[in-house]
Amino acid sequence: MQRLVVDPHQIHARQVVLTAEQRHYLGRVLRLRVGDRFIALDGKGQSWVAKLVKAEASPFEAELLEAIALNTELSVAVTLTMALPKGSGFDEVVRQATELGVTCIAPVISDRTLLHPSSQKLERWQRIVQEAAEQSERQIVPTLLEPVPFSTHLRNMGDRPSSHYLCVTRSSAPHLLTRLMPEPSRSITIAIGPEGGWTEPEIEQAIAASYQPVSLGSRILRAVTAPVVALSLVAAVCETQ
Numbered sequence: 001m002q003r004l005v006v007d008p009h010q011i012h013a014r015q016v017v018l019t020a021e022q023r024h025y026l027g028r029v030l031r032l033r034v035g036d037r038f039i040a041l042d043g044k045g046q047s048w049v050a051k052l053v054k055a056e057a058s059p060f061e062a063e064l065l066e067a068i069a070l071n072t073e074l075s076v077a078v079t080l081t082m083a084l085p086k087g088s089g090f091d092e093v094v095r096q097a098t099e100l101g102v103t104c105i106a107p108v109i110s111d112r113t114l115l116h117p118s119s120q121k122l123e124r125w126q127r128i129v130q131e132a133a134e135q136s137e138r139q140i141v142p143t144l145l146e147p148v149p150f151s152t153h154l155r156n157m158g159d160r161p162s163s164h165y166l167c168v169t170r171s172s173a174p175h176l177l178t179r180l181m182p183e184p185s186r187s188i189t190i191a192i193g194p195e196g197g198w199t200e201p202e203i204e205q206a207i208a209a210s211y212q213p214v215s216l217g218s219r220i221l222r223a224v225t226a227p228v229v230a231l232s233l234v235a236a237v238c239e240t241q
C-alpha cells in the first residue's frame with residue numbers, strides 16, 4: 001500500500017482533511033480513487049490504514065480505518081551532525097541518512113564550510129526528508145534542524161545523555177564500530193566534517209565538549225560517503241543484536 005505522511009493537525013475524529021498537494025499526489029500521481037486504501041502516518045510513530053472517501057467541498061478526503069503496529073525504527077536515537085558539503089551534496093546526505101534510520105539531522109557551519117544555505121534549501125531538505133521517510137517505510141519523519149555554527153552546536157550540547165562521536169581522518173582514533181559494540185548507547189550523535197575536514201581547534205573544542213574522536217577506516221571517504229558508512233554501522237549493530 002502507498003504511504004502518505006499527514007500532519008497530526010489534519011486529523012479530526014478519524015477524518016483526514018487533505019491538503020491540495022496531498023490530493024494531487026493521491027489522485028493524479030498515485031491514481032487512487034474513492035474507496036482505495038493507503039497507509040497514513042503522522043510522522044511521529046503512529047500509522048493507520050486509511051480510505052479515500054467522498055467529500056462535499058473537495059473531490060475526496062480520507063478516513064482512518066484502523067491503527068497498524070509497524071516498527072521499522074532503530075532501537076537507538078541517532079543524530080547526524082554534518083558540516084554542510086558544497087553544492088547539492090547535502091540533498092543526498094539527507095535522503096540517505098533518512099533511509100538509514102537517523103532521528104535528527106543537524107547541519108552545521110564549520111570553519112571550512114563553503115555553503116551558506118538559503119531558506120529555500122531548508123524547505124527542499126525538509127521535503128526530501130519526508131519523501132525519504134515515506135519511501136523507506138519509516139514511522140517517524142526525522143527532525144531537520146536549522147544550520148548553526150559548529151561552535152554553537154558544541155555550546156548547545158549541554159550535558160544531554162548521548163554518546164558523541166567525531167569522525168576524524170588520519171588519526172589513531174578507535175574505529176566507530178568498536179565504540180558501538182557490544183551494545184550502542186540509547187542515544188548517539190555522529191559528527192562528520194566538510195570536504196576540507198575539521199580544523200585542529202574544532203577537534204579540540206569538540207573533544208572538550210565530550211565528543212570522542214573515531215575513525216571510519218583507513219581510507220579517506222568523501223564528506224557525502226562518510227555519513228552513509230557511519231549510519232550503516234549503527235544500523236547493522238542495532239539490527240543484529
Ligand code: SAM
Pocket residue numbers: 166167168169170191192193194195196197198214215216217218219220221222223226
Ligand atoms: N582532507 C580531509 C581530511 O583529511 O580530514 C578530508 C575530509 S573528508 C573528505 C570529510 C569528512 O568525512 C571528515 O572530516 C570526516 O568527518 C569524515 N571522514 C572521511 N573519511 C573518514 C575516515 N576514514 N575516518 C573518519 N572520518 C572520515
